[in-house]
Amino acid sequence: MTRRWIGLAVLCSAAACHRPQPGDPLRGLSAAERAQFDSGRAVFDSTFTPQVGLGPLFNASGCGECHEDPVTGANGDEVERHAAVFHPERAGAMCDELADKGGPVFQDSVTPALRAALAIDHEPLPPTVTTVAARTTPDVFGFGLLDAVPDSVILSYADPDDRNHDGISGRPNRFFDGRLGRFGRKALVPTLREFNDGAFQVEIGITNPSVPVEGTVTGNPLPDGTDPAPEPEIGARGLELADAFVRLLAPPAPLKQSGEARRGRDVFARVGCAGCHVPTLRTGDNPIPALRHKEVAAYTDLLLHDMGTDLADICLGLATPSEFRTEPLMGMRLATHFLHDGRAKTPEQAIELHAGEGARARDLFKALPAPDQAALLAFLKTL
Amino acid sequence: MPRAILTSVVLFFAPFALVAQQSPLVVPHDSVRGAIRAVDVRAHTLEVTTGVGFALRVVRLQVPATVPITDRKAGQGAPLKLAELKPGDVIRVAFGGRPTGFVAYTIERVGRMDVGVESRP
Numbered sequence: 199m200t201r202r203w204i205g206l207a208v209l210c211s212a213a214a215c216h217r218p219q220p221g222d223p224l225r226g227l228s229a230a231e232r233a234q235f236d237s238g239r240a241v242f243d244s245t246f247t248p249q250v251g252l253g254p255l256f257n258a259s260g261c262g263e264c265h266e267d268p269v270t271g272a273n274g275d276e277v278e279r280h281a282a283v284f285h286p287e288r289a290g291a292m293c294d295e296l297a298d299k300g301g302p303v304f305q306d307s308v309t310p311a312l313r314a315a316l317a318i319d320h321e322p323l324p325p326t327v328t329t330v331a332a333r334t335t336p337d338v339f340g341f342g343l344l345d346a347v348p349d350s351v352i353l354s355y356a357d358p359d360d361r362n363h364d365g366i367s368g369r370p371n372r373f374f375d376g377r378l379g380r381f382g383r384k385a386l387v388p389t390l391r392e393f394n395d396g397a398f399q400v401e402i403g404i405t406n407p408s409v410p411v412e413g414t415v416t417g418n419p420l421p422d423g424t425d426p427a428p429e430p431e432i433g434a435r436g437l438e439l440a441d442a443f444v445r446l447l448a449p450p451a452p453l454k455q456s457g458e459a460r461r462g463r464d465v466f467a468r469v470g471c472a473g474c475h476v477p478t479l480r481t482g483d484n485p486i487p488a489l490r491h492k493e494v495a496a497y498t499d500l501l502l503h504d505m506g507t508d509l510a511d512i513c514l515g516l517a518t519p520s521e522f523r524t525e526p527l528m529g530m531r532l533a534t535h536f537l538h539d540g541r542a543k544t545p546e547q548a549i550e551l552h553a554g555e556g557a558r559a560r561d562l563f564k565a566l567p568a569p570d571q572a573a574l575l576a577f578l579k580t581l
Numbered sequence: 582m583p584r585a586i587l588t589s590v591v592l593f594f595a596p597f598a599l600v601a602q603q604s605p606l607v608v609p610h611d612s613v614r615g616a617i618r619a620v621d622v623r624a625h626t627l628e629v630t631t632g633v634g635f636a637l638r639v640v641r642l643q644v645p646a647t648v649p650i651t652d653r654k655a656g657q658g659a660p661l662k663l664a665e666l667k668p669g670d671v672i673r674v675a676f677g678g679r680p681t682g683f684v685a686y687t688i689e690r691v692g693r694m695d696v697g698v699e700s701r702p
Contacts, residue, residue: 290669290695291618297630301637374616374630374637376671376691376698387634396634409636516695 217451220339220532221269224448224488231446231486238443241436243270246402251431253403254312254424255305255321255413260402261440264335271447273533274335277540279304281327282512284519293513299324299417302512303400315421322416329519331511332539333383339529340449341381343494345390346481349378355476355499365558366473368501371515371523380500383538384514385523394441398432405429406437446488449528452495453580462577465570469562474503474524474555497527497581506553509537520554530581545578546571610677613640616694617670622663627685629674642676642685650688661690669694 218225223235243262246252257278258264264274280302283294295302304321313319323330353370360367371379373388381387387396395408405412410430412420455463466472475497484490502521510520517523522538535541536548552560563571615631618639629640644650650661666672671694675686692698 288668290667290693294618295630295637297618297632297637298628298639301632301635303635370697372694372697374632374671374694375614376616376694376696378697382635392634394634396632396636399636400634408633411638413636 218448220450220529221271222448222450223446224342226488227446228487231442231488234439234442235446238439238441238446239270241432241440242443246404246431248309248311249427251404251427253305253307253309254420255415256307256309256403257303257305257401258307261397264401265338267534268532271339271444272337272529273535275534276335278333278335279306279323280331280333280512281323281329282331282514283326283328284513286518292518293515294326295514296324296327300413301400302514304416305400305403305413309403309424311424311426312415312420315424316415318415324416329512334535334538334540336383336525337529337532338444339447340494340496340526341390341393342445342447342486342489343449343481343492344380344479344496344498344500344526345445346484346486346489346492347380347479347494347496347500348482351479351482352378352380352500356501364470364473366470366503366555368474368499368503368524368555369516369521371502371517373515379515380523382514383522383525384512384517385500385502386515386517390445391441394444395437398437398440404431406432407434408437446486449494449496450532452528453531455580456576458573459576459580461570462573462575465566465574466577469566469574470559471563471574472497473559474499474501475527476524495528495581497530498524500524503556504554505556508553509551511539527578527581531579545575612673612675614671614673614691615640617666617668617672619668620663620666625663627663627666629672640674640676640683642674642683643679643681644685644688648685648688650690652690654690654692666690671698 245260252259262270264276265271266274281304282296282302285292304323306320308319356369357367358369371385373379373386377388379385379388381393387393395406398404398406399409407430412425476499477495477497478493479496481489481492500523502517502523504520505522507520513519535543536545542548542551549560549563613629613631615629618628618630620627625644627642627644632638644663652659652661670690671692673689673691676683
């Protein structure tokens with residue numbers, strides 16, 4: 199009898215201690231949701247060929263080709279080209295996101311058929327482009343939770359005129375229909391579903407029920423015979439499953455914190471990092487219980503902040519070239535490069551490259567005694 | 582008697598004839614909500630930016646002089662002129678395809694992109 203109780207206690211404690219590992223689903227999924235997650239992972243890991251719709255322009259042959267390191271859904275070493283035209287003098291229309299060319303993403307690969315027809319090996323940039331940006335592959339851990347945060351929560355952190363005089367003035371980006379944006383390095387895209395559906399077409403060249411038309415070659419129609427697969431190249435079911443996988447992917451649980459890391463968490467708040475990298479956001483009502491009314495340790499406010507001229511690249515929506523969305527830090531310990539273009543190789547370098555609204559926190563970090571700097575970095579390595 | 586039959590036949594078919602005549606003008610084929618990218622008052626055209634995620638597109642529309650343009654904020658059906666629409670305005674357009682391109686049926690200005698239009702609760 200005693201042995202049985204001990205066994206039960208061990209089992210309960212093991213279950214309680216089990217924290218989501220990178221690539222795990224959220225806890226508390228129903229059997230049906232778990233099945234969707236597993237089937238969605240298969241779609242996410244699929245490799246597309248030209249015969250089933252890949253391209254003719256593409257960055258990757260499947261989601262998992264980029265979001266792969268160390269597990270499906272994580273970061274990748276691919277770097278994309280994004281471009282835009284910035285007209286600071288045009289009030290109300292300062293940014294040309296090159297929508298007439300298919301948008302700001304310019305693909306780096308073409309199918310053999312398109313290469314044969316146009317003698318190109320990537321999508322040419324239009325001559326009007328003022329800036330080209332490099333974009334690394336982010337992880338997508340916990341994106342379902344970010345999607346479930348109500349707009350009102352995000353907007354509650356906005357302080358566009360810096361009325362509290364803390365030097366931080368986050369402001370929201372907006373999509374073209376006026377909705378609040380939150381996904382992408384410049385927070386242009388309002389919902390995870392749109393982010394995923396658009397990515398199938400933009401990144402893989404896979405048309406789908408949401409984006410049923412193939413992209414252009416810098417605004418010019420595809421030559422005949424270069425896109426043999428009938429549209430849409432993935433159906434509603436496949437799209438829903440891929441979305442379910444990303445939506446239900448858990449953020450990796452933070453590692454157990456040492457005393458130094460716990461002290462680093464306090465330093466993180468004290469020097470002002472938490473002014474933008476807000477430690478937790480709370481989700482709202484949601485049809486999926488695992489996403490409903492949850493605290494998510496996202497370390498972001500999902501708002502735009504001016505990061506200074508050295509980091510500036512393209513405009514996007516309302517975001518000026520120097521404005522970026524606060525990058526979520528959940529799963530940061532798995533990253534091997536940092537910032538939107540991967541120019542920082544360590545968290546310390548990333549901090550040192552913060553400017554604009556991040557300058558004050560950066561300077562306070564640099565002025566810290568070495569043990570406090572080490573503590574803050576130790577804390578970041580637990581996320 | 583023949584006159585009564587003729588009248589009945591005319592009355593029976595008249596509504597169908599009317600609908601057949603009007604439907605290409607009043608039945609929207611599609612609608613879009615997006616931000617105005619450009620307005621050309623002389624050419625009676627406008628361009629709307631829209632899309633899904635990063636898959637963006639521009640919808641170019643002809644705007645005949647008879648197209649009703651309204652402003653949601655200014656009250657129910659408050660009329661606007663094409664020249665009053667500006668880049669960055671968020672509009673909802675019902676439109677249809679013609680051999681000459683897309684033609685707007687109705688345009689409603691719902692707000693400004695920089696201010697925002699609707700939030701999720």
